[in-house]
Amino acid sequence: MSALIWLHEDALRAAHPVFAEPHERAVFIWDDAYMAAMDYGLKRRVFLYESLLELPVEIYAGDTIETLEALARAAQASCLISPHTPNPRLNHIMEALSETLRVQRIADDAFVDLPPQEGLRRFFKYWNKAKKLAFTRDGGA
Amino acid sequence: MEVQPKTFADRDALIAHVRALSPSLSPEETFVSDTKGGRDAGQALLQNIDPIAYGRSRDYLGGAVSYLSPYIRHGLITLNEARNLALERGPEDGDAKPIEKFIQELAWRDFWQRVYQQNPDWIWHDIEDYKTGFTAEDYADTLPDDIRQAQTDCAAINYFITSLQTTGYLHNHARMYLAAYIVHWRRVKWQAGARFFLAHLLDGDPASNNLSFQWVASTFSNKPYFFNLENLQKYAHPQAPCDAASNQPLSGSYEALAEKLFPYGEPA
Numbered sequence: 368m369s370a371l372i373w374l375h376e377d378a379l380r381a382a383h384p385v386f387a388e389p390h391e392r393a394v395f396i397w398d399d400a401y402m403a404a405m406d407y408g409l410k411r412r413v414f415l416y417e418s419l420l421e422l423p424v425e426i427y428a429g430d431t432i433e434t435l436e437a438l439a440r441a442a443q444a445s446c447l448i449s450p451h452t453p454n455p456r457l458n459h460i461m462e463a464l465s466e467t468l469r470v471q472r473i474a475d476d477a478f479v480d481l482p483p484q485e486g487l488r489r490f491f492k493y494w495n496k497a498k499k500l501a502f503t504r505d506g507g508a
Numbered sequence: 509m510e511v512q513p514k515t516f517a518d519r520d521a522l523i524a525h526v527r528a529l530s531p532s533l534s535p536e537e538t539f540v541s542d543t544k545g546g547r548d549a550g551q552a553l554l555q556n557i558d559p560i561a562y563g564r565s566r567d568y569l570g571g572a573v574s575y576l577s578p579y580i581r582h583g584l585i586t587l588n589e590a591r592n593l594a595l596e597r598g599p600e601d602g603d604a605k606p607i608e609k610f611i612q613e614l615a616w617r618d619f620w621q622r623v624y625q626q627n628p629d630w631i632w633h634d635i636e637d638y639k640t641g642f643t644a645e646d647y648a649d650t651l652p653d654d655i656r657q658a659q660t661d662c663a664a665i666n667y668f669i670t671s672l673q674t675t676g677y678l679h680n681h682a683r684m685y686l687a688a689y690i691v692h693w694r695r696v697k698w699q700a701g702a703r704f705f706l707a708h709l710l711d712g713d714p715a716s717n718n719l720s721f722q723w724v725a726s727t728f729s730n731k732p733y734f735f736n737l738e739n740l741q742k743y744a745h746p747q748a749p750c751d752a753a754s755n756q757p758l759s760g761s762y763e764a765l766a767e768k769l770f771p772y773g774e775p776a
Protein backbone atom coordinates (compact mmCIF):
# COMPACT_ATOMS: atom_id res chain seq x y z
CA MET A 368 0.00 0.00 0.00
CA SER A 369 1.53 3.24 -1.04
CA ALA A 370 1.23 6.58 0.73
CA LEU A 371 1.38 10.14 -0.48
CA ILE A 372 2.34 13.02 1.81
CA TRP A 373 0.45 16.23 1.19
CA LEU A 374 2.42 19.03 2.80
CA HIS A 375 0.48 22.26 3.26
CA GLU A 376 1.33 25.81 4.23
CA ASP A 377 1.08 25.25 8.00
CA ALA A 378 4.00 22.82 8.17
CA LEU A 379 6.89 23.88 5.91
CA ARG A 380 9.66 22.05 7.74
CA ALA A 381 11.64 18.97 6.70
CA ALA A 382 11.78 17.90 10.36
CA HIS A 383 7.97 17.83 10.69
CA PRO A 384 6.93 14.41 12.08
CA VAL A 385 4.86 13.83 8.94
CA PHE A 386 8.06 12.96 7.06
CA ALA A 387 8.81 10.14 9.52
CA GLU A 388 5.80 8.25 8.14
CA PRO A 389 6.62 5.70 5.45
CA HIS A 390 5.76 7.28 2.09
CA GLU A 391 6.61 7.09 -1.59
CA ARG A 392 6.15 10.71 -2.52
CA ALA A 393 5.63 14.07 -0.89
CA VAL A 394 3.93 16.96 -2.66
CA PHE A 395 2.86 20.56 -2.16
CA ILE A 396 0.00 21.95 -4.26
CA TRP A 397 0.28 25.58 -5.34
CA ASP A 398 -3.41 26.46 -5.45
CA ASP A 399 -4.03 30.03 -6.62
CA ALA A 400 -7.73 29.96 -5.70
CA TYR A 401 -6.94 28.72 -2.19
CA MET A 402 -4.37 31.48 -1.70
CA ALA A 403 -6.80 34.09 -2.96
CA ALA A 404 -9.43 32.80 -0.54
CA MET A 405 -6.84 33.12 2.25
CA ASP A 406 -6.18 36.75 1.12
CA TYR A 407 -2.51 36.03 0.38
CA GLY A 408 -0.73 38.76 -1.54
CA LEU A 409 2.54 38.66 -3.47
CA LYS A 410 4.75 39.10 -0.38
CA ARG A 411 3.32 36.02 1.30
CA ARG A 412 3.38 33.92 -1.84
CA VAL A 413 7.06 34.66 -2.41
CA PHE A 414 7.80 33.76 1.22
CA LEU A 415 5.96 30.46 0.79
CA TYR A 416 7.65 29.53 -2.47
CA GLU A 417 11.08 30.35 -1.05
CA SER A 418 10.31 28.15 1.93
CA LEU A 419 9.39 25.26 -0.36
CA LEU A 420 12.68 25.31 -2.27
CA GLU A 421 14.60 23.38 0.34
CA LEU A 422 11.89 20.90 1.32
CA PRO A 423 11.72 17.27 0.17
CA VAL A 424 8.51 17.87 -1.80
CA GLU A 425 7.52 18.19 -5.43
CA ILE A 426 5.48 21.28 -6.19
CA TYR A 427 2.45 21.03 -8.48
CA ALA A 428 0.15 23.85 -9.49
CA GLY A 429 -3.62 23.44 -9.67
CA ASP A 430 -6.78 22.84 -7.73
CA THR A 431 -5.75 21.00 -4.56
CA ILE A 432 -8.39 18.27 -4.54
CA GLU A 433 -8.19 17.51 -8.26
CA THR A 434 -4.41 17.51 -8.29
CA LEU A 435 -4.09 15.30 -5.22
CA GLU A 436 -6.63 12.85 -6.60
CA ALA A 437 -4.75 12.64 -9.88
CA LEU A 438 -1.39 12.21 -8.14
CA ALA A 439 -2.77 9.54 -5.84
CA ARG A 440 -4.21 7.67 -8.82
CA ALA A 441 -0.94 7.88 -10.75
CA ALA A 442 1.05 6.64 -7.75
CA GLN A 443 -1.60 4.04 -6.91
CA ALA A 444 -1.63 5.50 -3.43
CA SER A 445 -4.38 4.48 -1.06
CA CYS A 446 -3.30 6.66 1.82
CA LEU A 447 -2.81 10.41 2.16
CA ILE A 448 -0.71 11.64 5.08
CA SER A 449 -0.87 15.29 6.04
CA PRO A 450 0.16 17.57 8.90
CA HIS A 451 -2.56 18.31 11.43
CA THR A 452 -4.03 21.82 11.13
CA PRO A 453 -6.84 23.85 12.66
CA ASN A 454 -7.49 25.51 9.27
CA PRO A 455 -11.05 24.57 8.20
CA ARG A 456 -10.28 25.06 4.49
CA LEU A 457 -7.49 22.50 4.64
CA ASN A 458 -9.56 20.20 6.82
CA HIS A 459 -12.41 20.43 4.34
CA ILE A 460 -10.03 19.30 1.59
CA MET A 461 -8.91 16.35 3.73
CA GLU A 462 -12.53 15.41 4.37
CA ALA A 463 -13.34 15.52 0.65
CA LEU A 464 -10.32 13.32 -0.11
CA SER A 465 -11.24 10.84 2.60
CA GLU A 466 -13.99 9.60 0.30
CA THR A 467 -11.41 7.97 -1.94
CA LEU A 468 -8.28 7.76 0.24
CA ARG A 469 -7.42 6.87 3.79
CA VAL A 470 -6.41 10.21 5.31
CA GLN A 471 -4.01 10.32 8.21
CA ARG A 472 -3.27 13.57 10.09
CA ILE A 473 0.05 13.92 11.89
CA ALA A 474 0.46 16.45 14.71
CA ASP A 475 3.55 18.63 15.07
CA ASP A 476 5.63 18.80 18.28
CA ALA A 477 3.39 20.42 20.88
CA PHE A 478 4.24 23.57 22.82
CA VAL A 479 2.68 22.10 25.95
CA ASP A 480 1.56 18.54 26.53
CA LEU A 481 -1.96 19.55 27.53
CA PRO A 482 -5.21 18.05 26.27
CA PRO A 483 -7.81 20.39 24.73
CA GLN A 484 -9.86 22.31 27.31
CA GLU A 485 -13.63 22.52 26.87
CA GLY A 486 -15.10 25.94 26.17
CA LEU A 487 -11.77 27.77 25.99
CA ARG A 488 -12.35 31.56 25.88
CA ARG A 489 -9.99 33.64 27.95
CA PHE A 490 -6.21 33.29 27.95
CA PHE A 491 -5.77 32.91 31.71
CA LYS A 492 -7.94 29.81 31.88
CA TYR A 493 -5.45 28.22 29.49
CA TRP A 494 -2.35 29.79 31.08
CA ASN A 495 -3.19 28.58 34.59
CA LYS A 496 -3.01 25.02 33.29
CA ALA A 497 -0.25 25.50 30.71
CA LYS A 498 2.22 27.66 32.63
CA LYS A 499 4.18 24.94 34.37
CA LEU A 500 4.54 22.89 31.19
CA ALA A 501 5.44 26.00 29.18
CA PHE A 502 8.57 26.36 31.33
CA THR A 503 9.50 22.70 30.89
CA ARG A 504 11.72 21.42 28.09
CA ASP A 505 9.58 19.98 25.26
CA GLY A 506 6.49 21.20 27.09
CA GLY A 507 6.53 18.18 29.37
CA ALA A 508 6.20 15.69 26.50
CA MET B 509 0.97 17.43 -14.60
CA GLU B 510 4.14 19.38 -14.49
CA VAL B 511 6.49 19.56 -11.51
CA GLN B 512 7.29 23.19 -10.70
CA PRO B 513 10.94 24.31 -10.58
CA LYS B 514 12.88 24.63 -7.34
CA THR B 515 15.96 26.37 -8.62
CA PHE B 516 16.04 29.87 -10.04
CA ALA B 517 18.75 32.11 -11.41
CA ASP B 518 17.97 34.73 -8.78
CA ARG B 519 15.18 36.06 -6.57
CA ASP B 520 13.66 38.09 -9.39
CA ALA B 521 13.23 34.93 -11.43
CA LEU B 522 11.51 33.25 -8.49
CA ILE B 523 9.21 36.26 -8.05
CA ALA B 524 8.32 36.17 -11.75
CA HIS B 525 7.49 32.48 -11.44
CA VAL B 526 5.29 33.07 -8.39
CA ARG B 527 3.44 35.74 -10.34
CA ALA B 528 2.94 33.41 -13.29
CA LEU B 529 1.42 30.82 -10.94
CA SER B 530 -0.83 33.43 -9.31
CA PRO B 531 -3.36 34.80 -11.82
CA SER B 532 -5.58 35.99 -8.95
CA LEU B 533 -2.99 38.58 -7.87
CA SER B 534 -3.60 42.17 -8.85
CA PRO B 535 -0.87 43.48 -11.19
CA GLU B 536 -0.67 46.55 -8.92
CA GLU B 537 0.80 44.42 -6.19
CA THR B 538 4.50 44.95 -6.56
CA PHE B 539 6.05 44.85 -3.09
CA VAL B 540 8.09 41.87 -2.02
CA SER B 541 9.48 41.76 1.49
CA ASP B 542 13.22 41.59 2.17
CA THR B 543 12.39 38.84 4.66
CA LYS B 544 13.31 35.57 2.97
CA GLY B 545 11.51 32.29 3.29
CA GLY B 546 13.33 29.13 4.32
CA ARG B 547 14.52 27.39 7.44
CA ASP B 548 18.02 28.93 7.39
CA ALA B 549 16.68 32.46 7.65
CA GLY B 550 14.37 31.36 10.48
CA GLN B 551 17.21 29.55 12.25
CA ALA B 552 19.40 32.65 12.09
CA LEU B 553 16.67 34.69 13.81
CA LEU B 554 16.09 31.94 16.34
CA GLN B 555 19.78 31.90 17.26
CA ASN B 556 19.53 35.66 17.86
CA ILE B 557 16.78 35.60 20.48
CA ASP B 558 17.52 37.33 23.76
CA PRO B 559 14.55 36.44 25.99
CA ILE B 560 15.83 38.47 28.94
CA ALA B 561 16.21 41.70 26.95
CA TYR B 562 12.84 40.88 25.38
CA GLY B 563 11.17 40.89 28.79
CA ARG B 564 12.45 44.41 29.44
CA SER B 565 11.77 45.94 26.04
CA ARG B 566 9.14 44.10 24.00
CA ASP B 567 6.52 46.84 24.18
CA TYR B 568 8.83 49.32 22.46
CA LEU B 569 8.98 49.43 18.68
CA GLY B 570 12.76 49.27 18.96
CA GLY B 571 12.62 46.44 21.53
CA ALA B 572 14.43 43.09 21.37
CA VAL B 573 11.65 41.21 19.58
CA SER B 574 12.47 38.09 17.60
CA TYR B 575 10.88 38.64 14.13
CA LEU B 576 10.22 34.90 14.11
CA SER B 577 6.50 35.18 13.37
CA PRO B 578 6.39 34.24 9.65
CA TYR B 579 8.61 31.20 10.34
CA ILE B 580 6.46 30.11 13.28
CA ARG B 581 3.23 30.81 11.39
CA HIS B 582 4.19 28.45 8.57
CA GLY B 583 5.78 25.79 10.72
CA LEU B 584 9.42 26.38 9.70
CA ILE B 585 10.26 26.97 13.36
CA THR B 586 8.18 25.49 16.18
CA LEU B 587 7.06 27.13 19.41
CA ASN B 588 8.72 24.18 21.12
CA GLU B 589 12.13 25.01 19.63
CA ALA B 590 11.79 28.68 20.54
CA ARG B 591 10.79 27.84 24.11
CA ASN B 592 13.57 25.27 24.55
CA LEU B 593 16.17 27.78 23.43
CA ALA B 594 14.68 30.49 25.67
CA LEU B 595 15.01 28.13 28.65
CA GLU B 596 18.70 27.65 27.81
CA ARG B 597 19.17 31.40 27.58
CA GLY B 598 17.48 32.15 30.90
CA PRO B 599 19.43 33.21 34.01
CA GLU B 600 22.01 30.69 35.18
CA ASP B 601 20.38 30.37 38.61
CA GLY B 602 17.29 28.90 36.89
CA ASP B 603 15.02 31.85 37.81
CA ALA B 604 12.32 31.81 35.11
CA LYS B 605 10.96 35.29 35.86
CA PRO B 606 13.18 37.22 33.41
CA ILE B 607 12.16 34.96 30.51
CA GLU B 608 8.50 34.70 31.48
CA LYS B 609 7.31 37.38 29.05
CA PHE B 610 8.87 35.70 26.02
CA ILE B 611 7.48 32.30 26.90
CA GLN B 612 4.07 33.77 27.66
CA GLU B 613 3.92 35.40 24.22
CA LEU B 614 4.71 32.06 22.60
CA ALA B 615 1.86 30.70 24.69
CA TRP B 616 -0.49 33.32 23.26
CA ARG B 617 0.01 31.76 19.86
CA ASP B 618 -0.65 28.28 21.24
CA PHE B 619 -3.79 29.61 22.94
CA TRP B 620 -5.17 31.24 19.76
CA GLN B 621 -4.49 28.04 17.79
CA ARG B 622 -6.42 26.03 20.36
CA VAL B 623 -9.36 28.44 20.20
CA TYR B 624 -9.25 28.22 16.38
CA GLN B 625 -9.24 24.43 16.48
CA GLN B 626 -12.31 24.37 18.73
CA ASN B 627 -14.22 27.17 17.01
CA PRO B 628 -13.21 27.62 13.38
CA ASP B 629 -16.37 29.70 12.81
CA TRP B 630 -15.20 32.36 15.30
CA ILE B 631 -12.55 33.55 12.86
CA TRP B 632 -14.84 35.78 10.80
CA HIS B 633 -17.84 36.22 13.12
CA ASP B 634 -18.32 38.49 16.11
CA ILE B 635 -17.82 36.19 19.07
CA GLU B 636 -19.56 38.66 21.40
CA ASP B 637 -21.26 42.04 20.97
CA TYR B 638 -19.14 45.18 20.75
CA LYS B 639 -18.78 46.80 24.18
CA THR B 640 -18.37 50.28 22.74
CA GLY B 641 -21.94 51.53 22.92
CA PHE B 642 -22.29 50.74 19.21
CA THR B 643 -23.68 47.69 17.45
CA ALA B 644 -22.02 45.90 14.54
CA GLU B 645 -24.27 47.78 12.07
CA ASP B 646 -22.70 51.08 13.15
CA TYR B 647 -19.35 49.99 11.69
CA ALA B 648 -18.46 50.33 8.00
CA ASP B 649 -18.03 47.13 5.99
CA THR B 650 -15.06 48.23 3.93
CA LEU B 651 -11.71 49.83 4.56
CA PRO B 652 -11.62 53.50 3.50
CA ASP B 653 -9.26 54.35 0.64
CA ASP B 654 -7.21 56.82 2.69
CA ILE B 655 -6.23 53.93 4.97
CA ARG B 656 -5.35 51.67 2.06
CA GLN B 657 -3.25 54.50 0.60
CA ALA B 658 -1.60 55.54 3.88
CA GLN B 659 -3.14 59.01 3.54
CA THR B 660 -4.98 59.33 6.84
CA ASP B 661 -4.88 62.36 9.11
CA CYS B 662 -2.34 60.70 11.45
CA ALA B 663 1.33 60.51 10.43
CA ALA B 664 2.12 57.61 12.76
CA ILE B 665 -0.76 55.57 11.39
CA ASN B 666 0.40 56.25 7.83
CA TYR B 667 3.86 55.09 8.81
CA PHE B 668 2.45 51.82 10.17
CA ILE B 669 0.37 51.24 7.04
CA THR B 670 3.36 51.81 4.77
CA SER B 671 5.55 49.48 6.85
CA LEU B 672 2.89 46.80 6.74
CA GLN B 673 2.56 47.10 2.98
CA THR B 674 6.27 47.17 2.19
CA THR B 675 7.81 44.82 4.77
CA GLY B 676 4.92 42.48 5.59
CA TYR B 677 5.67 42.95 9.28
CA LEU B 678 4.52 45.17 12.13
CA HIS B 679 5.61 45.21 15.74
CA ASN B 680 2.89 43.96 18.10
CA HIS B 681 2.26 47.42 19.53
CA ALA B 682 1.98 48.92 16.04
CA ARG B 683 -0.59 46.24 15.18
CA MET B 684 -2.58 47.25 18.25
CA TYR B 685 -2.40 50.96 17.34
CA LEU B 686 -3.35 50.43 13.72
CA ALA B 687 -6.14 47.97 14.51
CA ALA B 688 -7.58 50.33 17.16
CA TYR B 689 -7.37 53.28 14.76
CA ILE B 690 -9.24 51.35 12.06
CA VAL B 691 -11.97 50.01 14.32
CA HIS B 692 -12.46 52.79 16.88
CA TRP B 693 -11.31 56.05 15.29
CA ARG B 694 -12.71 55.21 11.86
CA ARG B 695 -15.53 52.92 13.01
CA VAL B 696 -14.78 50.20 10.49
CA LYS B 697 -15.71 46.57 11.14
CA TRP B 698 -12.78 44.59 12.54
CA GLN B 699 -13.24 42.08 9.69
CA ALA B 700 -12.21 44.71 7.11
CA GLY B 701 -9.10 45.55 9.11
CA ALA B 702 -8.27 41.88 9.64
CA ARG B 703 -8.53 41.17 5.91
CA PHE B 704 -6.20 44.08 5.13
CA PHE B 705 -3.63 42.74 7.61
CA LEU B 706 -3.87 39.18 6.26
CA ALA B 707 -3.20 40.41 2.73
CA HIS B 708 0.08 42.03 3.79
CA LEU B 709 1.52 40.31 6.86
CA LEU B 710 3.99 37.52 6.09
CA ASP B 711 2.88 35.97 9.38
CA GLY B 712 -0.82 36.68 8.79
CA ASP B 713 -2.68 33.96 10.67
CA PRO B 714 -6.46 33.52 10.85
CA ALA B 715 -6.33 32.85 14.57
CA SER B 716 -3.64 35.24 15.88
CA ASN B 717 -4.76 38.05 13.59
CA ASN B 718 -8.53 37.82 13.67
CA LEU B 719 -8.85 36.95 17.33
CA SER B 720 -6.48 39.81 18.22
CA PHE B 721 -8.64 42.10 16.10
CA GLN B 722 -11.68 40.89 18.02
CA TRP B 723 -9.81 41.57 21.25
CA VAL B 724 -9.09 45.16 20.13
CA ALA B 725 -12.67 45.61 18.90
CA SER B 726 -14.13 44.19 22.17
CA THR B 727 -16.03 41.37 20.49
CA PHE B 728 -13.67 38.96 22.26
CA SER B 729 -12.75 40.95 25.37
CA ASN B 730 -14.42 42.91 28.13
CA LYS B 731 -13.62 46.37 26.76
CA PRO B 732 -12.26 47.98 23.61
CA TYR B 733 -8.53 48.60 23.35
CA PHE B 734 -7.56 52.17 22.50
CA PHE B 735 -4.55 54.39 23.17
CA ASN B 736 -3.53 58.02 23.17
CA LEU B 737 -0.70 60.09 21.75
CA GLU B 738 1.24 60.02 25.00
CA ASN B 739 1.29 56.23 24.94
CA LEU B 740 2.29 56.24 21.27
CA GLN B 741 5.13 58.68 21.97
CA LYS B 742 6.41 56.50 24.78
CA TYR B 743 6.57 53.28 22.76
CA ALA B 744 6.79 54.25 19.09
CA HIS B 745 9.30 57.12 19.13
CA PRO B 746 11.63 57.52 17.30
CA GLN B 747 10.63 54.82 14.76
CA ALA B 748 7.25 56.41 13.92
CA PRO B 749 6.55 60.14 13.51
CA CYS B 750 4.81 60.87 16.82
CA ASP B 751 4.62 64.67 17.03
CA ALA B 752 1.33 66.15 18.18
CA ALA B 753 0.82 68.38 15.15
CA SER B 754 0.69 65.50 12.68
CA ASN B 755 -1.30 63.15 14.91
CA GLN B 756 -4.07 65.41 16.17
CA PRO B 757 -6.89 62.83 16.36
CA LEU B 758 -4.84 60.70 18.75
CA SER B 759 -4.14 63.37 21.31
CA GLY B 760 -6.02 63.82 24.58
CA SER B 761 -6.50 62.07 27.89
CA TYR B 762 -7.99 58.59 27.96
CA GLU B 763 -11.19 60.05 29.41
CA ALA B 764 -11.51 62.69 26.69
CA LEU B 765 -10.77 60.16 23.94
CA ALA B 766 -13.25 57.66 25.38
CA GLU B 767 -15.93 60.32 25.28
CA LYS B 768 -15.09 61.12 21.69
CA LEU B 769 -14.73 57.55 20.44
CA PHE B 770 -17.48 55.94 22.51
CA PRO B 771 -20.06 58.66 23.19
CA TYR B 772 -22.73 56.12 24.12
CA GLY B 773 -20.25 53.71 25.49
CA GLU B 774 -19.51 51.63 28.43
CA PRO B 775 -15.70 51.57 28.61
CA ALA B 776 -14.32 52.31 32.02
Ligand SMILES: Cc1cc2nc3c(=O)[nH]c(=O)nc-3n(C[C@H](O)[C@H](O)[C@H](O)COP(=O)(O)OP(=O)(O)OC[C@H]3O[C@@H](n4cnc5c(N)ncnc54)[C@H](O)[C@@H]3O)c2cc1C
Nearest residue numbers: 573574575576577613616617680683711712713716717720
Ligand atom coordinates in the same frame (compact mmCIF):
# COMPACT_ATOMS: atom_id res chain seq x y z
C1 LIG C 1 -4.21 43.27 15.61
C2 LIG C 1 -3.16 42.20 15.76
C3 LIG C 1 -2.96 41.30 14.72
C4 LIG C 1 -2.01 40.28 14.85
N1 LIG C 1 -1.85 39.40 13.81
C5 LIG C 1 -0.98 38.38 13.93
C6 LIG C 1 -0.81 37.44 12.88
O1 LIG C 1 -1.49 37.52 11.86
N2 LIG C 1 0.11 36.46 13.02
C7 LIG C 1 0.87 36.35 14.16
O2 LIG C 1 1.70 35.44 14.23
N3 LIG C 1 0.72 37.21 15.17
C8 LIG C 1 -0.17 38.23 15.09
N4 LIG C 1 -0.31 39.11 16.14
C9 LIG C 1 0.44 38.88 17.37
C10 LIG C 1 1.82 39.60 17.45
O3 LIG C 1 1.65 40.95 17.17
C11 LIG C 1 2.86 39.01 16.51
O4 LIG C 1 2.93 37.61 16.66
C12 LIG C 1 4.25 39.57 16.77
O5 LIG C 1 4.23 40.97 16.75
C13 LIG C 1 5.22 39.03 15.76
O6 LIG C 1 6.48 39.61 15.91
P1 LIG C 1 7.73 38.81 16.48
O7 LIG C 1 7.89 37.53 15.76
O8 LIG C 1 8.89 39.74 16.49
O9 LIG C 1 7.20 38.48 17.93
P2 LIG C 1 7.90 38.25 19.34
O10 LIG C 1 7.35 39.31 20.23
O11 LIG C 1 9.37 38.13 19.24
O12 LIG C 1 7.26 36.88 19.82
C14 LIG C 1 7.77 35.59 19.46
C15 LIG C 1 6.66 34.77 18.83
O13 LIG C 1 5.58 34.59 19.75
C16 LIG C 1 4.33 34.66 19.07
N5 LIG C 1 3.59 35.83 19.58
C17 LIG C 1 4.11 36.93 20.17
N6 LIG C 1 3.13 37.76 20.59
C18 LIG C 1 1.97 37.17 20.23
C19 LIG C 1 0.59 37.52 20.38
N7 LIG C 1 0.23 38.63 21.01
N8 LIG C 1 -0.33 36.69 19.87
C20 LIG C 1 0.02 35.55 19.25
N9 LIG C 1 1.29 35.15 19.09
C21 LIG C 1 2.25 35.94 19.58
C22 LIG C 1 4.65 34.82 17.59
O14 LIG C 1 4.68 33.56 16.99
C23 LIG C 1 6.03 35.45 17.62
O15 LIG C 1 6.77 35.19 16.46
C24 LIG C 1 -1.25 40.15 16.04
C25 LIG C 1 -1.46 41.07 17.07
C26 LIG C 1 -2.40 42.08 16.94
C27 LIG C 1 -2.61 43.04 18.09
